Amino acid sequence: MAREPAALAATDGRVPGRRGRATRQRLLDATADLLEGTPWRSIKVIDIARRAGTSPATFYQYFENVEQAILVLAEELTEGAGELAALVEGNWSPEAAWDTAQAVVQQFMDYWEANRAVFRVVELATEEGDLRFRGLRVRALNAVTEALAEVVSGTPSARSVTSSRTRIRHESPAGTDPMAVAATLVSMLAHVAAHRYGFEFWGIRTHSLVESQARLLLWAVTGTTPPS
Amino acid sequence: MAREPAALAATDGRVPGRRGRATRQRLLDATADLLEGTPWRSIKVIDIARRAGTSPATFYQYFENVEQAILVLAEELTEGAGELAALVEGNWSPEAAWDTAQAVVQQFMDYWEANRAVFRVVELATEEGDLRFRGLRVRALNAVTEALAEVVSGTPSARSVTSSRTRIRHESPAGTDPMAVAATLVSMLAHVAAHRYGFEFWGIRTHSLVESQARLLLWAVTGTTPPS
DNA sequence: CCCGGATCTGACGACCCGTCAGCTCGAAGC
DNA sequence: GCTTCGAGCTGACGGGTCGTCAGATCCGGG
Numbered sequence: 001m002a003r004e005p006a007a008l009a010a011t012d013g014r015v016p017g018r019r020g021r022a023t024r025q026r027l028l029d030a031t032a033d034l035l036e037g038t039p040w041r042s043i044k045v046i047d048i049a050r051r052a053g054t055s056p057a058t059f060y061q062y063f064e065n066v067e068q069a070i071l072v073l074a075e076e077l078t079e080g081a082g083e084l085a086a087l088v089e090g091n092w093s094p095e096a097a098w099d100t101a102q103a104v105v106q107q108f109m110d111y112w113e114a115n116r117a118v119f120r121v122v123e124l125a126t127e128e129g130d131l132r133f134r135g136l137r138v139r140a141l142n143a144v145t146e147a148l149a150e151v152v153s154g155t156p157s158a159r160s161v162t163s164s165r166t167r168i169r170h171e172s173p174a175g176t177d178p179m180a181v182a183a184t185l186v187s188m189l190a191h192v193a194a195h196r197y198g199f200e201f202w203g204i205r206t207h208s209l210v211e212s213q214a215r216l217l218l219w220a221v222t223g224t225t226p227p228s
Numbered sequence: 229m230a231r232e233p234a235a236l237a238a239t240d241g242r243v244p245g246r247r248g249r250a251t252r253q254r255l256l257d258a259t260a261d262l263l264e265g266t267p268w269r270s271i272k273v274i275d276i277a278r279r280a281g282t283s284p285a286t287f288y289q290y291f292e293n294v295e296q297a298i299l300v301l302a303e304e305l306t307e308g309a310g311e312l313a314a315l316v317e318g319n320w321s322p323e324a325a326w327d328t329a330q331a332v333v334q335q336f337m338d339y340w341e342a343n344r345a346v347f348r349v350v351e352l353a354t355e356e357g358d359l360r361f362r363g364l365r366v367r368a369l370n371a372v373t374e375a376l377a378e379v380v381s382g383t384p385s386a387r388s389v390t391s392s393r394t395r396i397r398h399e400s401p402a403g404t405d406p407m408a409v410a411a412t413l414v415s416m417l418a419h420v421a422a423h424r425y426g427f428e429f430w431g432i433r434t435h436s437l438v439e440s441q442a443r444l445l446l447w448a449v450t451g452t453t454p455p456s
Numbered sequence: 457c458c459c460g461g462a463t464c465t466g467a468c469g470a471c472c473c474g475t476c477a478g479c480t481c482g483a484a485g486c
Numbered sequence: 487g488c489t490t491c492g493a494g495c496t497g498a499c500g501g502g503t504c505g506t507c508a509g510a511t512c513c514g515g516g
């Protein structure tokens with residue numbers, strides 16, 4: 001599955017050379033810039049072209065439409081997700097669990113923050129029923145969700161020591177279907193991260209949000225409350 | 229604050245008569261219909277006008293743009309929220325808490341479901357930074373969030389009996405700032421409700437989602453797990 | 457039956473879309 | 487340094503929506 005070449009191919013099927021790739025990249029950069037400060041549905045091809053110092057017709061040589069250009073930008077999201085999943089699969093032993101929970105929440109919010117503009121579009125497009133964005137969203141969050149499901153389904157103390165390959169269904173504090181629990185938790189993380197500034201404006205400090213999310217996460221995984 | 233008349237006023241400031249109001253309503257109905265099956269940003273004034281059997285110019289006599297028409301539709305959301313808040317403030321005594329938690333989650337999802345199309349727009353527009361929609365969203369969810377915050381901040385057993393006016397800060401299981409905890413929980417509810425079909429497609433049953441959310445909610449409020 | 461205000465609409469300039477055919481550019485070969 | 491040729495770029499166009507008038511139409515009261 002050679003996705004990279006396919007993604008790079010111009011709309012007429014030819015593979016661009018050096019100059020073409022540079023132009024394509026300028027168009028992508030311009031798109032990313034505009035994304036920071038504009039509702040994406042009102043980003044016009046002509047705006048992107050102007051900012052990239054080229055013409056609309058050139059844009060159409062590399063992308064079908066604005067949406068597809070953003071999709072290319074969003075592909076990068078899937079990279080950071082793996083890192084996050086690794087963190088989730090970290091140490092949930094009684095001594096370390098609280099730190100792990102906090103770190104997961106913090107890193108999730110950082111991850112979201114670093115890609116805020118793009119994430120926003122992914123959310124919007126997914127909710128509007130766009131299947132390509134939905135697929136991308138699944139790919140980006142699925143790694144985290146599945147890691148979380150696995151952690152949730154294992155007995156906390158046992159999991160941190162033994163291999164989790166033994167898929168014995170333990171009763172987790174938060175429910176019986178680990179994927180449902182994980183999906184619920186990821187929903188919480190995603191939505192809070194997305195609305196973080198709204199909450200802040202509303203007088204709720206980000207620090208408090210991290211804490212309450214971490215507590216819920218900790219409890220869902222280990223059934224315990226933080227020390228002290 | 230006479231908001232209703234202001235909302236009804238035509239764009240030129242005059243208050244419409246009987247015929248005018250009927251036309252306005254036809255335009256609103258047409259908008260609601262289109263909303264069900266179309267990404268809202270691609271709903272054209274001309275579509276609404278055609279479906280309402282009138283002309284675009286007439287549309288502009290009653291609404292500034294499509295957005296504002298949808299905003300009027302969304303005003304109705306705030307009605308259902310009060311009901312939900314009342315349910316949240318219900319009985320959290322040890323015997324009833326689990327039932328209450330489940331009922332809250334279920335009703336939240338029903339509420340969302342009943343207004344899915346409109347809620348979707350509210351979410352999208354809010355995330356795009358539209359202040360009018362954000363305000364409306366706050367109004368719709370704030371009642372629930374504050375009710376939840378109050379329930380969370382009170383000692384569960386005491387709260388169900390005494391007045392919660394005594395605002396003593398109890399340590400709640402899920403965190404120290406009740407509003408942060410409530411906001412986190414409402415985020416969870418909203419996001420899961422919004423992505424319900426996505427999860428279902430992904431093999432996660434709605435029933436399981438209700439359960440895991442209810443468990444988290446129960447724990448955040450009472451610090452307990454459901455009976456049996 | 458007529459009148460006046462409420463309501464509606466045809467028509468218009470402005471703008472963006474997406475697509476050609478044809479032009480420009482740059483580097484490889486001599 | 488010059489020519490050549492194909493990759494890459496763009497001007498210009500038909501098609502469509504937007505938002506706004508001025509004027510036509512409707513309707514109830516006199």
